[in-house]
Amino acid sequence: MDYRDLLRRVLEDVESTRGTGRVADYIPLLASVDPRKLGLALATVDGETFGVGDCDEPFSIQSISKVFGLALVLAGDGDRLWERVGREPSGNAFNSLIQLELEKGIPRNPFLNAGALVLTDRLLSLHGDSRAAVRDFLRAEAENPAIDFDAAVAASEAAHGHRNAALAHFMASCGNVLNPVETVLEHYFWQCSLAASCTDLARAGRFLARHGVRANGERLFSRSEAKRMNAVMLTCGTYDAAGEFAYRVGLPGKSGVGGGILAIIPGRCALAVWSPGLDAKGNSVAGVAALDRFTTLTGWSIF
């Protein structure tokens, strides 16, 4: 199979979804992105990369950064992490305080905002500069030292960050945020501001397709740990639409409100798609459609 032809056909087949959905507008910088952007890239476990459309244009990866944060914490802490964060799907919006209060400050999973704040808190304890840790891991896996934060986005997140501040303060009141709340929030906002392209993200996701083996050939964590992280992505990676995503796409995936989605085909490849228009649950409309089309054409769902 010629991967590039395949990817090209996928984009053609979902052309009608391009520009649909609603671009995230909670911060002005995200709202100004061209809604017709659409990129798709694939990186195989063997090291090849293919891309079509706007696959090389960096965008705000937002919550996709949580994948790299989780990987680093699991590599450092292993199963101890699960004492502070659950691994069940939430059934609620990504920034809801309700479940967090009912469950006494233990976030349901690490891909909710609350869960990712705990990851950040833990990365601060493990690495000191948690921002740099995530950025450098992303750079190394994507083999692209140019990947960097977008300071304007980080500042804008901070200026509109009351909801995340509420989550962090609540967890601090429960003893589940240990570093100063302001520091945790700042580092969290910086991580969310990372800008990378589909090509970068597909490459950076290969360690999950390669069952834990990094771009440099070293092992980040065990084969079993990698499978388990894929399981968390499948059940929790797309906000409260994880069931829908599993049903339509059938792959572990993680989305961000910047319109990006990273999906893993274990043993085979990582895929990254980007299109800014979001559905009501916060997932890229054209992005989900493209991944749906991809698995239909190839039959490569994990089910």
Next chain:
Amino acid sequence: MDYRDLLRRVLEDVESTRGTGRVADYIPLLASVDPRKLGLALATVDGETFGVGDCDEPFSIQSISKVFGLALVLAGDGDRLWERVGREPSGNAFNSLIQLELEKGIPRNPFLNAGALVLTDRLLSLHGDSRAAVRDFLRAEAENPAIDFDAAVAASEAAHGHRNAALAHFMASCGNVLNPVETVLEHYFWQCSLAASCTDLARAGRFLARHGVRANGERLFSRSEAKRMNAVMLTCGTYDAAGEFAYRVGLPGKSGVGGGILAIIPGRCALAVWSPGLDAKGNSVAGVAALDRFTTLTGWSIF
């Protein structure tokens, strides 16, 4: 009737409850109060004051300060306040985020922590120094210029204030806190730290028994406004035990976790009781018992 004899008999009748319940321990300074303290004072609409037990010892009035904050905002804003705060009983704990999120950042009533934070926010806009406004109002009504903040309590509240910070940031994210969150929190903590005695509080509550007429003879707000404020105290003044308090005591009242309760007998008098041991809902065990006994002996429930 000899009021002092009556108050003395009430305290005798509830002697068995003295020292029961659990002293608030979320900040160390509250936890160190002698649990056997018990004071009771009554101030008539005619200007007489009677007290027994530890009625002249200042204690941390905590949430009772919300009565004075609410009165000042109603005097300034009238019914416009109710666009930002409800006046329904909550059915939930005083610091719960759940209802606040379900109701999009509009607190159910002004006596929940969230509601009082909105009051503070509004007082900041109305008076600049909201702390001084509440303190000076309390001093004037109690006719005691020595009433003041307890800086150590305020600092301790701030150090343990993550839960309130979560409430304030959440409301800010909904546009229902307009001043800087840090300022609102600081002023809120200072107000809660006000120290006053039962005698002070009973006197300070007279304006509600006198249907809006202040200690200096001026009118704070209309007769109708005063009645309505009493209604809010009855339905919302004792956390999620307002129904229980109405059932047992049958008076508008407002409690604080310092163990104080202010109760109003419209047209007749204001009562203040203090005993630090709290029940599971956060109301003074001996305090509720004393008010219950008082209304049973006198028949002066509003029902």
Next chain:
Amino acid sequence: MDYRDLLRRVLEDVESTRGTGRVADYIPLLASVDPRKLGLALATVDGETFGVGDCDEPFSIQSISKVFGLALVLAGDGDRLWERVGREPSGNAFNSLIQLELEKGIPRNPFLNAGALVLTDRLLSLHGDSRAAVRDFLRAEAENPAIDFDAAVAASEAAHGHRNAALAHFMASCGNVLNPVETVLEHYFWQCSLAASCTDLARAGRFLARHGVRANGERLFSRSEAKRMNAVMLTCGTYDAAGEFAYRVGLPGKSGVGGGILAIIPGRCALAVWSPGLDAKGNSVAGVAALDRFTTLTGWSIF
């Protein structure tokens, strides 16, 4: 004061609200009532009755029947009732299952549908024919032997009773409904179908204004019990608008979706008003307006 003139003036003053609101339509028989009906009656503790407008036309009293059921259970069981039902305001809709599940099948108060189903269950155990017990009590207090059920309304309630069946089955699963669920539901629907006029209801409510003394001069329950029942009506009698009702009207009251409201001025009189158009919380628009106007004109709020 001439009571009839007073009542007439009240109706004139609220004329603009006549016909506003939305008539209950969950059963066809209620939906067909003329929305412009408006009646008001007052019965003094001394035995006089005054009425204006459609004050003698029977209407479906619906949830107002819960007042008489509660009185009978309190007369029979006293405080033991409170082991099976709470007495706190609910903060939720009258037929919500959410709070009931969170609180393990103990209804928050006896005026919620779930609470009234427990009352019916208990009346079945106490009196056998709970329907007859409530009807006969109402007849005796109203001194009108013609008061009766509306069989067509009862049948219609049963035909649209899935929500109440859900509440009853849930409580049965928690052990808080002891008689057969079908029997409890049937008796509940019959009680709700009772038809009475404003004049009937005002008379029937006198025992609460007279602190427990029935129409025949006998005591139903103690003075203290009567005051406590008024407290429950104030905090819980108007669905999740109890705070609003206390704020505007300032009287213990109980409303029904038929558009009736019974209100008590302790020591003085009982008032009944009827107008079918309801607000969003299920209370009569013109009815609340009339009571609001009445307490404003007379100053007879309990606050």
Next chain:
Amino acid sequence: MDYRDLLRRVLEDVESTRGTGRVADYIPLLASVDPRKLGLALATVDGETFGVGDCDEPFSIQSISKVFGLALVLAGDGDRLWERVGREPSGNAFNSLIQLELEKGIPRNPFLNAGALVLTDRLLSLHGDSRAAVRDFLRAEAENPAIDFDAAVAASEAAHGHRNAALAHFMASCGNVLNPVETVLEHYFWQCSLAASCTDLARAGRFLARHGVRANGERLFSRSEAKRMNAVMLTCGTYDAAGEFAYRVGLPGKSGVGGGILAIIPGRCALAVWSPGLDAKGNSVAGVAALDRFTTLTGWSIF
């Protein structure tokens, strides 16, 4: 690989979990099962079956019957089903009314009790005798005409069925149960009472491993439909522990409170395990341990 040796080793490795957990006791017949029972069977897509331990002893399959009900409704209705039931993980207990009320009577997924009641309602409309439809489908796929209901279990379920009655009546009040509630409940209880062995279940699950092809070689539904049904099992099949099950086992699976679990390895085989002791979420302790061990030994997780 010798499958029987593999299965034997799995059971040896989890021997320490045998008899642990708590046997379901909500109906007496389930409570009387020997807690040390442990069986495991595997049926390949090629038609071979292997089993160890108590693999041929029938047990109450309970909620595993929902797999066969869902398959029949999907075969009959396709995607129209999803207008009446969601496919998102629930995050709440299998019999909770809270989410159902918040989401207006649309169950979060077909494996919740509420969801399965909708399946039963739909099967009644599609097949008339929904009980027979599910039983006959199970018989045909297991190639065992002796599979049958346990009338005593069905009667016991009905006698303790108030919670399910509450769910069904609530959905009927929302228009999401169309047949008479009593009929739906009866058929639901009968389906849950089906008794089958691990060998039966493993065989009966092959159509999911064979991407929709039945035991008789006919296609039940499309390849895509089969994959999607596996996705629903993965995200929703083990109550509110779906994330945990995906994390530990990494296979689509469906558990029942009888202690059985059916798991699918797409393209390869179906597995069934049985051990009555349950964990706090209602899943078989030894059963989950055995599947966990199986995927660890073979590496056959879908991730």
